Amino acid sequence: xxxxxxxxxxKGGVGKTTSTAALGAALALNGQKVVVVDFDVGLRNLDLVxxxxxxxxxxxxxxxxxxxxxxxxxxxxxxxENLALLPASQTRDKDALSEKGLARIIKxxxxxxxxxxxxxxxxxxRGAMMAMRHADAAIIITNPEVSSVRDSDRIIGLLDAKTExxxxxxxxxxxxxxxxxxQARAMRGEMLxxxxxxxxxxxxxxxxxxxxxxVLRASNLGQPVTIANPLSAPARAYNDAARRLMGDNLAINxxxxxxxxxxxxxxxxAA
Amino acid sequence: xGRSYLAFVLAPELPFVDWLVELDRRVENxxxxxxxxxxxxxxxxxAPTKAETVEIIAFIxxxxxxxxxxxxxxxxWLPDRLAPLPGKVQTAGVFQPPEAEKPTRSAPPPVSWExxxxxxSPCAALLVNEPVRSGQSIIYPHGDVIVxxxxxxxxxxxxxxxxxxxxxxxxxxFAGTNGNTNARIFCSKFDAEMMxxxxxxxxxxxxxxxxxxxxxxxxxxxxxxxxxxMS
Numbered sequence: 414x415x416x417x418x419x420x421x422x423x424k425g426g427v428g429k430t431t432s433t434a435a436l437g438a439a440l441a442l443n444g445q446k447v448v449v450v451d452f453d454v455g456l457r458n459l460d461l462v463x464x465x466x467x468x469x470x471x472x473x474x475x476x477x478x479x480x481x482x483x484x485x486x487x488x489x490x491x492x493x494e495n496l497a498l499l500p501a502s503q504t505r506d507k508d509a510l511s512e513k514g515l516a517r518i519i520k521x522x523x524x525x526x527x528x529x530x531x532x533x534x535x536x537x538x539r540g541a542m543m544a545m546r547h548a549d550a551a552i553i554i555t556n557p558e559v560s561s562v563r564d565s566d567r568i569i570g571l572l573d574a575k576t577e578x579x580x581x582x583x584x585x586x587x588x589x590x591x592x593x594x595x596q597a598r599a600m601r602g603e604m605l606x607x608x609x610x611x612x613x614x615x616x617x618x619x620x621x622x623x624x625x626x627x628v629l630r631a632s633n634l635g636q637p638v639t640i641a642n643p644l645s646a647p648a649r650a651y652n653d654a655a656r657r658l659m660g661d662n663l664a665i666n667x668x669x670x671x672x673x674x675x676x677x678x679x680x681x682x683a684a
Numbered sequence: 685x686g687r688s689y690l691a692f693v694l695a696p697e698l699p700f701v702d703w704l705v706e707l708d709r710r711v712e713n714x715x716x717x718x719x720x721x722x723x724x725x726x727x728x729x730x731a732p733t734k735a736e737t738v739e740i741i742a743f744i745x746x747x748x749x750x751x752x753x754x755x756x757x758x759x760x761w762l763p764d765r766l767a768p769l770p771g772k773v774q775t776a777g778v779f780q781p782p783e784a785e786k787p788t789r790s791a792p793p794p795v796s797w798e799x800x801x802x803x804x805s806p807c808a809a810l811l812v813n814e815p816v817r818s819g820q821s822i823i824y825p826h827g828d829v830i831v832x833x834x835x836x837x838x839x840x841x842x843x844x845x846x847x848x849x850x851x852x853x854x855x856x857x858f859a860g861t862n863g864n865t866n867a868r869i870f871c872s873k874f875d876a877e878m879m880x881x882x883x884x885x886x887x888x889x890x891x892x893x894x895x896x897x898x899x900x901x902x903x904x905x906x907x908x909x910x911x912x913x914m915s
Contacts, residue, residue: 563818566836570817612852615815615833 415523418530418658419548421572423564425535427556428592431628431638433532434462435648436552438637439655441496445527448487451501452544453534454510460500463490464635474502477514483521492640497526507540519547528658537571545576550586552619556593557605562613565589569616588619590654595624596667620654621667622647691722691752696730696740704743711747723749725766728756737761809845816841816855825862837877846870856880859902869902870914884909 420433430453437449451459454474460466465488471481476499483499490496499522502509522529533544545551551572555565572585579585591610598604611618622628623646631641639648639655646668653663696703725744732740737757744751754766809828816822818838822829827845834851841847841855844862846869853871860867860882867881874895878887879902886902886909895913902911 563837566818567838570820570839573814573817613834613836613854 415526416528417519417523417547417549418528418552419533419545419550420530420552420554421533421541421545421568422535422554422561423537423541423568424556424561427554427561428622428628429535429554430458430462430532431632432552432554432590432592432622432651433459433530434632434637435628435639435651436655436658437496437528437530438490438493439639439648439652440528440530440658441490441493442639442643442652443655443659444495445659446495446525447528447530448497448499448522448526449530449532450499450522451532452510452540453532454501454505454507454540455503456534457501457503459532460488460498461635462632462637463488463498465490465498465500466635469500472500472502473518474505474509476518477510479514483518483525492636507534507538510540510543512543512546515543516547537567541568542571542575545572545585547577548572548585549578550588552588552590553614553616554590554592555610555614557591557595557599557607557610559605562605562610566614569614587616588658589614589616590619590622592622593624594621594667596669618665619657620650620665622650622654623667623669691724693724693726694744694749695726695728698730700730700740708747711749721750722752725751725754726756727754732757734758734761741766810843815851818855834873835871843867860904865904867904870900872899874898874900874911879909879911881909886911 420429420436422429433449437447441447449459449463450473451457452473453459460469468488471486473486475481476483476486486499488498488500490498519529531544531548534540553565553568555561569587572587573579576585589611591607594607595604599606607618607621625645625647627642627645628638628647631638634641638645639651642648643652649668653668657663694707723744725741727737727740737754738761741751741754751766754762808826809830810822810824812822812829812831812833815833816831816835816839818836820839821842822831822840823842825842825844827843828848829841829843829845830848830850831841832850835841835849835853835855835857837854839855840858841849842858842861845860845864846867847857847859849857849871851871852873853876855876856878857869857876858880859869863882865882869879869881875897876888876891878885881902881904884904884907891911895911899914900911901914902909904910
């Protein structure tokens with residue numbers, strides 16, 4: 414039975430797209446059939462982070478409007494054969510995505526994959542509402558700072574009001590993923606601590622992704638960090654989060670960068 | 685400290701006759717809600733002619749509702765006593781109950797309030813079993829509101845009676861909005877943005893810093909709001 418996830422946050426720049434790519438790849442590495450869907454019509458990014466920007470022919474809007482078949486728009490990942498991308502349109506307007514067309518696409522994706530991960534645009538406008546519309550579960554991305562936390566709180570309220578599940582009187586399953594977490598700064602009081610965030614949002618924690626340059630480096634290479642550098646701290650954190658989604662019961666901690674002796678020596682020389 | 689008043693906005697929809705029938709039903713069901721409550725009529729969405737405007741105002745006033753202003757039509761169509769509110773300055777203080785004017789089927793408000801308390805319990809409290817999220821309003825003019833969970837920054841609770849929050853109150857609380865000076869606000873952890881009882885309000889700047897994070901109750905004592913720690 415396929416599960417539709419929405420990755421959402423309200424605030425922009427907190428790591429929705431990065432997390433969508435990393436979690437999608439991590440689930441695929443664990444043997445699951447995964448599709449990541451970009452809902453940011455007009456400002457698409459997921460194709461870049463997945464390294465598929467030159468392979469986009471048809472997109473979500475084309476399929477929703479019936480101008481292309483789903484199989485024509487899906488881009489199969491070159492590294493992982495059970496990972497696919499459904500890109501957003503860069504040239505069209507957000508309003509071009511019809512409710513009916515979207516419902517049909519999600520229904521079809523459910524038959525093809527184990528996980529359908531919807532990358533929501535920032536904000537609480539139509540695009541974000543469309544991304545969460547058919548979700549069974551939501552991953553709320555939050556940075557440990559007050560404005561991100563309040564925006565997440567707002568989004569959680571909307572998940573309970575504007576989704577298909579809410580309309581049927583059911584609840585959308587919610588998971589909190591704290592990204593860009595810096596243990597040292599949190600200890601010094603320069604960031605909200607994990608417990609403060611959990612206290613405000615009261616949503617179960619899926620994982621904590623440490624702040625790391627590896628994430629930015631992987632994005633710029635067009636690779637999800639879980640593929641680019643699977644042993645790095647953020648990749649291990651994403652992988653743990655993916656396994657928790659699959660039902661594994663793992664203790665939550667903040668993975669730290671492993672002390673790499675060779676890396677230190679050569680890194681030091683190169684510098 | 686200062687005093688604020690709540691006015692409710694009536695926004696008629698087309699067809700007008702159906703809307704009027706719905707209004708009658710609501711007025712009948714919640715007499716206490718409409719009794720002496722100042723109302724603002726917003727006609728911008730139905731764009732009536734001058735003759736229709738006069739007729740609509742007559743229909744509303746026939747029902748003994750206290751109309752204080754009309755918006756959305758040219759000024760010279762209105763009798764002097766119903767001048768529109770000046771600009772947007774005051775609309776910030778005007779609250780619109782989510783269900784009363786705009787019954788939307790696709791998106792029900794996350795926490796419903798019952799329009800009529802069940803017979804035999806005239807002031808049944810509204811029990812909210814989950815956290816109230818930023819941007820949500822819980823409006824319950826009939827009595828107390830009990831929240832089992834926190835009220836987020838940017839959320840608000842508006843109650844005819846007292847407000848009880850078993851969690852952290854970070855948002856705004858309006859108690860006793862029907863003129864109930866005995867209403868109180870209780871919370872197990874106090875970090876509110878604003879506390880209002882019967883229109884008398886205090887904002888975060890007025891709060892004693894030592895009370896932050898403690899469990900407190902707020903009540904009116906001869907038109908002064910006291911916020912005190914509970915042991």
